[in-house]
Amino acid sequence: MKDATFDFALAIGGAAGQGIATPGNILARMFVRRGLHMYAYNAYQSIIRGGHILLTIRIADAELPCHGDKIDLLMCLNQDTLDRHLPVLGPGARAVYNSGNVETGDAPEGVTLVPIPVGELTDNNPNKLMQNTAFIGVTTALLGIDFEVLSATLAETFERKGQEMVDLNVSTAKAAFDYTHENFETFPDLVPSADEPLAVWSGNDALAMGGAAAGVKFYAAYPMSPATGVLHWMANNARKLGIIVRQVEDEIGVANMVIGAAHAGARTMCATSGGGFALMTEAIGAAAMMEIPVVFINVMRAGPSTGVPTKTEQGDLWQMLGASQGDFQRFIVAPMNALDAFNTVPELFNLCDAAQCPGIVLSDLLISEGTFSVPAGKINLQPEIDRGELITEPRPADDGGLADPGGREGGGYKRYELTESGISPRAILGLEGYVHVVSTDEHDEDGVLISDEFTNPHKRRLMVEKRSRKFEGIVGRVAPPELEGPADADVTLLGWGSTWGVIHEACEQLADVGITANHLPVKWIVPLHGEQIVEILGKSKRVIMVENNQSGQFARYLRGETGFKADGHIRKYDGEPFMPHHIVAGVQEQLADNIEIYVPQHEIMV
């Protein structure tokens, strides 16, 4: 990390049920309150107890784009963790473990073992969670942080559980803290501190908050990892924000419910993962045909099918592109990180309202379930809201004009009026004077079906073209991708969505090994800035595409839209996210012309 003077990664490993989250949260809080930046990635499995979890928390005094390559401090909550990860620790790293129940292995050169006699330090307290508290004490000591900082955080964390629990945790931590200072050296780089404490969120929090900021008033969901966090945030915040949150019987119900609520005037949103999205696809076409704006979030996990529910992948792009039958447009945007996700949601709502159509946010487990620091000042909860050509005021019948010749209310209002822009002013349901019918069958300007008695190829053609026209020039409404890094670089790395962070850091590392690389991160999939992308890439010496999937879904799509074909590819589909060194190695292999598609082997076994 170029800008950082301090860059440190600690990892906590153990089984599900060993309570890894708590020490993770306590440590994270200590760091971000100090103003340090944080990027946490949790490698876990789809079980409630058992298995192996590895939570990596990277902290630095500069913004962090990814969880990096290394572990400086490994806390082993069990034997398995030590066995798995000790061999891949690098020089300078330390492994903390309970010498009372974990047997040490052979530490690689330069790795320091930090055995802690947890039993002794806790008077053999049978509460297994004491080990976690002891390890926090150890970590605090090793990083040279004052014990007061930790004790305050512990007090806050365990407050709800009573003073006894607070005291027990503080004394345990203190014993471990002291033991560490007595027996081990602190790390050479001690934790600095910055002025402003930072806020913490996950990508799912950010997506939910983006919805709230955009004015979502109805949120429906069916739980599905890794999208469930959005539901949880919404449910927790529903009352104070005036948002109705409903858990529904399935994703089909969800999708149709948000369409109904949107037609009644609310901004509505829902989130799911690939399998749930599959069930929503029919409804997406319905929203397009009825011209009702709704935002769908798809948080990708490793597929196909149930796949690996707790692992990340960028494998659902084509499902988004092909969702539902027939020709119609849908926005698709793949944010690059949590803050970008937050900002993207209101922007997408404005677009969907403008074009009266569905929009899809394509996130993935890496962004959505990651935990990140963010400067609170960057969170704009009152973004611009533009609802497009929306009619929200009644027009009483005696105001003239909108009754039909038969005198019927609203009969003169043409919901699907053929306009030059293709956009027809949209009256929300329930307003006096605008009575009309919306339909998933093809219809005429006034909503009357042309699919039955009136099939009429000329009208049908006009309606298809009207809907298509709404998107002409829309690409100009969103920011084109921008090349990051030197224009004349040896190699251009082309990624999309969540790979932004890791490619960003890989570019820095490439520079260190003498390869200049620049980076074109694509975020808007539909509309796609095809011309701009081709123009930028046309100037590149060599383009390598980076994707977290097996078949090169974006590469194939980009080629279809623009004809552009990359020189090489780096792909990964083992469930774990890229680390920067994977990309560095891939670029080196490709520059040496050894390989066209480079697939890194993930070193960390989780």
Next chain:
Amino acid sequence: MKDATFDFALAIGGAAGQGIATPGNILARMFVRRGLHMYAYNAYQSIIRGGHILLTIRIADAELPCHGDKIDLLMCLNQDTLDRHLPVLGPGARAVYNSGNVETGDAPEGVTLVPIPVGELTDNNPNKLMQNTAFIGVTTALLGIDFEVLSATLAETFERKGQEMVDLNVSTAKAAFDYTHENFETFPDLVPSADEPLAVWSGNDALAMGGAAAGVKFYAAYPMSPATGVLHWMANNARKLGIIVRQVEDEIGVANMVIGAAHAGARTMCATSGGGFALMTEAIGAAAMMEIPVVFINVMRAGPSTGVPTKTEQGDLWQMLGASQGDFQRFIVAPMNALDAFNTVPELFNLCDAAQCPGIVLSDLLISEGTFSVPAGKINLQPEIDRGELITEPRPADDGGLADPGGREGGGYKRYELTESGISPRAILGLEGYVHVVSTDEHDEDGVLISDEFTNPHKRRLMVEKRSRKFEGIVGRVAPPELEGPADADVTLLGWGSTWGVIHEACEQLADVGITANHLPVKWIVPLHGEQIVEILGKSKRVIMVENNQSGQFARYLRGETGFKADGHIRKYDGEPFMPHHIVAGVQEQLADNIEIYVPQHEIMV
């Protein structure tokens, strides 16, 4: 039609409920029994009574690729039909109508009016269907067919309804027949006859029969136009063919049910249209992950969403490409006509069995609901059946080998064994000795989940690659597209699926106007013969793509896979199929460099 000496189109127009099908069937039967070829297209609406139907029956003494451009004889069952179509009849055409209840309009130059006093001829029989019978008599006379041919067919048709009905129909037809001979001239080209009577089927019949021939033993469906015909055929033939046919509560149930039955060893199939397919997508991914072969048929209609249920379109290609989350392969094949559809189904089953994966037949309303003649000799109901590496014989535990170390039955069988080909011998459920679990979660070779306790990036990668490997070289197993027509033509027309027929005829017409055109029809979408296609097109002077959709779904896909970009496009998306002259006009416009995307205006208002 180059090869035809006789080429005649008659059309019957009226409202739903007027019984257009019966005269259509009677006439068709008369022709095909004579050995004449037939191609019928029915333009109708999604209502049971009312609206406007126009059934076009083209007959010729050579094979017919499409319903052509013209109507020679229009039977107007009501005023509306005359009003709509009289103005667009061409020279030489005749319009038959009931002078008792239809008022004549201005006939265009060269069009002959054939008013028939139906009331007088039928002694004012109040049965409205007598008009239809009278018109058949008129047609028989105008085409110079002997009355005996008609009376025999009438007898056969009305047999079930008793002798009285037979007599009534025969006498009515005779009166009209005689009246016609007395008052009007026959057509200059009289109906010839060939040796062999032909069989008649619809595309849906052909698809169902293809399934039966492939050995389908379980068929499930939820009704949806225009795919319901497959269900009806299956239901009718179930008992005699030993096929279990189930109508299910929805398409989700259908898709999962066929997967279950397939795993139990049966070849299974289901058919639906775009909206139903949307609901099946999740299951397609499941089949891919569990490696269970199933054939899904999607019969396209005009979309998006409910769209125009009785109209045709090629708008679901991307839904097929993107169906279900994650990266996996599915076969996609778009047959070119009914006979091709029939032959394709068994071929696809063999492929799906070989690669243990789902396959999709992409038909459309034009093929599926069209009625066509076919020489019975071309229908091979006993095609080659190859079930791939399928284990169908039990292996008792005492045969050794397949019990696991714990002595448990089947424990040594690896359903997902990592093989060089990626194909793992598949034991059907219920066999002794091969007990195993299949799973939509990612799994190891022995079926144990790696998605929970055992997530393991290395194993995950191997399984992804194993599944992908099954398709290496598979493109060699299906026939590449072949260029039809002169290699050095001025223009190459590139189409896919059902446009084969109309492009075929358009090429002939282009030759007539001095433009040499050849034709590359693509049928296999996945696997795609990218290299061969590019090689062929590389030699073309100018390539124009023809698609029955708005966004150029195949054009975008082809470009994504091969980089190929066509010089121009002809597209249609008004619900009605192309007619050859639309394509001719489009080519002319493009050769004159007037337009890049040509969209014909459909002349016939239905």
Next chain:
Amino acid sequence: MSETKTAEPAAEITSKDFKGKVDPDWCPGCGDFSVLKSVQVALSDLGLKPHEVVTIAGIGCSSNFPGYFNAYGMHTLHGRSLAVATGVKMANHEITVICTGGDGDGYGIGGNHFTHISRRNVDLTYLVMNNQIYGLTTGQISPTSDLGMKTKSTPFGNIEKPLNPLTQAIMNGATFVARGYAGNQKHLQMLIKDAIQHRGFSLIDIFSPCVTFNHDNDYAFFRPRVRKLEDEGHNPEDWKTACEKALMWGDEIYIGKFFQAQRPTLGDQEPVLEEGGPIGHRPIALTDEQAEAIIKPMM
């Protein structure tokens, strides 16, 4: 009960105000005509104006209803009207929501929404034109088709026991469960008015013969069999008798109000709706206080 529902009949509203832009293209004799007319009369009797009502349908002959009706209308996906309607009612709890559809739409593909809306007790009226057949797709069995019925998908006869929508709704928690008959429009109008005025999820399963594809269950079948519960002094609070009567299918088939109960609707229990009007009409930007309340726990 929301205010609009109990409003005095406004003198000027007649059933004609609810006539749609186009005439139904149903087959002459189709039971759905009677249902359409009954709803038009019921709404005008209740004094509702077209913009105070939304009809929401799936896909099917019966689901074409909104197109023939002058009110807000949504012609959604096959089987999805209840899900869409729940969203509509949550975002505008002041509008009168009427879902209309067929037996295939509602009990077949849409069956799961039917189950769950019943227990949620969403305040809307669901009119199912039950013709025991798939009409629009030209005649296949539906979940309510009789055993043995021959259709295009069951040329040798249906082998699946028909489901009973009334007992299902009662057991799943619907608070108003009735059965009507297109052949008795007066009675049907009365039921529809009652259902609309009921606060909670109201089902009226309506025998609405498909004269084109179901020749087993036509008017001639129903006319001699139909009995009115009202004529027998049935107590709609008694769910057991309600189920018993609903299950009768032979020489005597009951219509009328089988079951009614009072319990809070989904909307009643939604605190966000306690004040402030429909959420679909509220200002959407977050206030400063709300923004602050979001940020604080993140620090």
Next chain:
Amino acid sequence: MSETKTAEPAAEITSKDFKGKVDPDWCPGCGDFSVLKSVQVALSDLGLKPHEVVTIAGIGCSSNFPGYFNAYGMHTLHGRSLAVATGVKMANHEITVICTGGDGDGYGIGGNHFTHISRRNVDLTYLVMNNQIYGLTTGQISPTSDLGMKTKSTPFGNIEKPLNPLTQAIMNGATFVARGYAGNQKHLQMLIKDAIQHRGFSLIDIFSPCVTFNHDNDYAFFRPRVRKLEDEGHNPEDWKTACEKALMWGDEIYIGKFFQAQRPTLGDQEPVLEEGGPIGHRPIALTDEQAEAIIKPMM
């Protein structure tokens, strides 16, 4: 009853033969362990061999069942086990099919298949490990969650009336409807054996506490409340009392066999299955006669 089901217990089969390749990764104390064990014992008691049985599940903690079991197994999609199982049973009507899943899987997303399999009376046994919560997704309400229950998706309490799977199944035509309790394994084994031996669709809804996410309905909740129907001489042919007892939810909660009836299964009514063994094992090519019978009507 198919032959395998009534076979004499084969001496050599024990419950261990049904032990899967891996040990369950359920939380210690999870009710599902008891269900797993009960099925293993029931099957070995019935003398079935692993290859004569298939367990089919959706997705959820409980749906991980097939992976912990030695028999043919299918771990399908969330909510779809019954649909898959119907296909399996049609293609191999000789195999014993056991579906296993959770309340969310079966009554939530899979609710429609549950409704329709009941009326079809497909001959299989459906074991729902009802913990009144979504376990695998770490704790949200399910369709059987009690009113007021606080979960991650309902931090202010559930406002949806729980559905009753037993009355639903009875009304929809299931022919064997029972309730078990993971805390009473003996009783559960008995029910499972009875259900497997029943010819038709058998539901056993099993209270199988989620010790991690549902602290309202844990063993401490059930232990004092659970009563056995058998102790009261309940007549399983009496659907009304069955429904009444099934609806009781308070100080007394009944387990046992609520309802049983005999009517033909889907397979019994399928003429194609009358002879010739499982269709999945039959030769598939058409015979000359069949081919001719197809072509003839086309001419």
